[in-house]
Amino acid sequence: MADIELALLIDRLMRRIHFGLQEKASRFDRENIGPGGGIILLNLADMECCGIQELTNRVARDKSQMTRTIRSLEAKGLVERRLSRDDARVSLVSVTTKGDRVVEELRQALAETINDILNPMSAQEKQDLKNLVKRAVD
Numbered sequence: 488m489a490d491i492e493l494a495l496l497i498d499r500l501m502r503r504i505h506f507g508l509q510e511k512a513s514r515f516d517r518e519n520i521g522p523g524g525g526i527i528l529l530n531l532a533d534m535e536c537c538g539i540q541e542l543t544n545r546v547a548r549d550k551s552q553m554t555r556t557i558r559s560l561e562a563k564g565l566v567e568r569r570l571s572r573d574d575a576r577v578s579l580v581s582v583t584t585k586g587d588r589v590v591e592e593l594r595q596a597l598a599e600t601i602n603d604i605l606n607p608m609s610a611q612e613k614q615d616l617k618n619l620v621k622r623a624v625d
Contacts, residue, residue, distance in 0.1 A: 500604070507600035515592045518563050523548075523556055525593050528565060528582060532590045536581040538571065565589055 505522070520528065530545055531537070537545075543553040557580060560566040565586035571577040582590060605613055 503604050504597070504600055507603060508596060511596050511600060515596045518565065518589055520560065520563070520565070520589070523552075524560055524565075527553075527556055527560065528586060528590050529593060531566065531580060531582045532587070536579050538577045538579055539568075540577075542580060560586070 508522070508525075516525075518524075526546055527542065530542060534542070534545070539553060539557065540550070543550055546553075548556075557566060557568065561568060563585075564583055566580050567583050568578045568580050571579050605616070608616070
């Protein structure tokens with residue numbers, strides 16, 4: 488049976504992270520990409536280069552929503568699209584050099600937000616949490 492208390496605690500943590508980032512957004516979101524664009528950029532940075540369908544599946548968005556967001560990020564020079572060499576029907580997306588700078592700003596804001604939330608924990612507790620989360624997401 489699912490552990491509802493754990494689920495609710497993780498949900499509360501995720502919301503605190505989300506709201507913490509929203510509070511800081513004016514400091515780092517100079518490209519006005521919003522949370523959806525940030526999620527896409529962070530995922531693309533992890534994946535390096537991928538097809539739009541793969542990215543759509545990974546971030547659980549519908550294809551039309553993903554296409555609009557990719558076009559917006561592309562217009563801002565943060566991502567680039569090109570046709571796959573293996574299959575010309577597939578568009579591959581990757582983060583540009585300008586997009587890499589935005590990703591680093593996002594990562595820094597995320598690290599600061601999480602650090603603020605975890606501040607009451609000891610260094611050992613943070614390391615233990617890091618190890619547990621790493622196991623969960625790998």
